[in-house]
Amino acid sequence: MGSVPVEILQAVDAIGQPDLDWAARAASRQSCLTMPPGSLGRLLELGRQLASLQRTDRPVGEPSLVAVFAADHGVAASGVSAYPSEVTGQMVANYLHGGAAVNVLARRAGAAIRVVNLGVASLPKDLVGHDQLEAHPIASGTRNFLLEPAMTREQAFQSVRVGLQLAEQWTGHDGYRVVALGEMGIGNTTSSSALLAALTKSPVDRVVGRGTGLDDEGYLRKCRVIDEALAIHGPKFVDVWDLLSRLGGFEILGLAGLALGAARNRALVVLDGLISTVAGLIAVRLCPSIKGFLVASHVGPEPGHRIALAEIGITPLLDLGLRLGEGTGAVLALPLIASAADLLREMATFDSAGISGPS
Ligand SMILES: Cc1cc2ncn([C@H]3O[C@H](COP(=O)(O)O)[C@@H](O)[C@H]3O)c2cc1C
Numbered sequence: 001m002g003s004v005p006v007e008i009l010q011a012v013d014a015i016g017q018p019d020l021d022w023a024a025r026a027a028s029r030q031s032c033l034t035m036p037p038g039s040l041g042r043l044l045e046l047g048r049q050l051a052s053l054q055r056t057d058r059p060v061g062e063p064s065l066v067a068v069f070a071a072d073h074g075v076a077a078s079g080v081s082a083y084p085s086e087v088t089g090q091m092v093a094n095y096l097h098g099g100a101a102v103n104v105l106a107r108r109a110g111a112a113i114r115v116v117n118l119g120v121a122s123l124p125k126d127l128v129g130h131d132q133l134e135a136h137p138i139a140s141g142t143r144n145f146l147l148e149p150a151m152t153r154e155q156a157f158q159s160v161r162v163g164l165q166l167a168e169q170w171t172g173h174d175g176y177r178v179v180a181l182g183e184m185g186i187g188n189t190t191s192s193s194a195l196l197a198a199l200t201k202s203p204v205d206r207v208v209g210r211g212t213g214l215d216d217e218g219y220l221r222k223c224r225v226i227d228e229a230l231a232i233h234g235p236k237f238v239d240v241w242d243l244l245s246r247l248g249g250f251e252i253l254g255l256a257g258l259a260l261g262a263a264r265n266r267a268l269v270v271l272d273g274l275i276s277t278v279a280g281l282i283a284v285r286l287c288p289s290i291k292g293f294l295v296a297s298h299v300g301p302e303p304g305h306r307i308a309l310a311e312i313g314i315t316p317l318l319d320l321g322l323r324l325g326e327g328t329g330a331v332l333a334l335p336l337i338a339s340a341a342d343l344l345r346e347m348a349t350f351d352s353a354g355i356s357g358p359s
């Protein structure tokens with residue numbers, strides 16, 4: 001079976017709990033601010049969550065960072081995406097040149113962006129050694145899980161370790177307080193849906209969606225591929241790491257590691273679409289107390305997205321019909337998160353502003 005590396009066990013052990021005393025102090029401050037009680041709705045909840053992580057009733061909601069973890073998937077060879085695998089590397093180039101949706105939205109939100117290669121199969125030549133691309137390739141894409149396990153157990157551990165190490169750099173050393181999870185990897189809705197079906201024992205036809213836009217025939221093929229993969233691997237799962245190795249993706253497991261590492265440093269972790277929400281669910285399975293460090297930015301039309309959120313037990317902030325990934329929905333939620341903290345720090349109280357309470 002093989003034991004779990006000590007860095008991962010230590011990271012899981014080091015994740016604390018949200019501090020509910022500080023959430024209560026933030027609530028009592030919110031009750032003094034110049035508004036009818038509760039009238040800023042979910043923003044108040046977000047403010048209390050930040051207070052519980054940062055142990056202050058004057059929390060901050062920035063600086064924030066979106067991490068786009070990229071890797072390829074062997075299962076893409078089975079015709080489960082509307083696009084070819086080359087697009088993964090081409091989109092990495094787009095992120096580095098600033099032209100993707102996530103770049104545009106990150107600029108608007110004032111968020112930094114980091115692009116990480118966890119295993120892109122065909123990286124455009126000029127990106128090899130590019131100083132803005134964090135290179136931590138595990139392999140040149142996963143294996144096709146219709147035929148064999150997607151990766152070895154060691155590769156699964158290594159993916160999570162990369163996420164943990166980057167979290168240490170970004171939320172430990174560089175001081176980011178909010179981390180949005182983004183990804184790029186053609187075929188990764190298939191891997192995520194298979195992981196989700198296996199982790200939650202949900203029927204495949206309830207979790208699978210059209211990803212980048214499969215037609216009816218492609219959709220049925222994707223369902224069949226996942227059904228067959230679960231029939232092959234399911235009976236052999238010896239533990240959760242075996243499940244993750246058989247069906248996972250390097251970027252998905254890397255994001256689970258990033259979430260764990262960010263929570264260890266008491267940063268807020270913002271989930272995006274189906275793929276990053278499945279990464280969040282994996283983090284919860286590895287360490288249930290991480291739940292209080294997660295925010296669901298949005299829910300989109302991929303059916304598995306809603307199921308993964310329900311399984312974690314968190315409610316999305318936005319419902320905009322987004323089905324892009326890259327971290328786009330998570331980045332759109334960053335101004336809401338920063339606003340929630342600003343309100344706790346900057347609003348006047350009834351006393352300070354000389355405003356009468358309820359009559
Ligand atoms: C141009 C382009 C930009 C993207 N940005 C994110 N994705 C999204 O689509 C992929 C998952 O869908 P599937 O499982 O169907 O391949 C991921 O890479 C995801 O982030 C994109 C996909 C494309 C084609």
Ligand SMILES: O=C(O)c1cccnc1
Pocket residue numbers: 189210211212272273274275300302305322323324325326
């Ligand atoms: O939910 C997502 O993030 C998503 C959906 C389809 C394709 N790529 C990403």
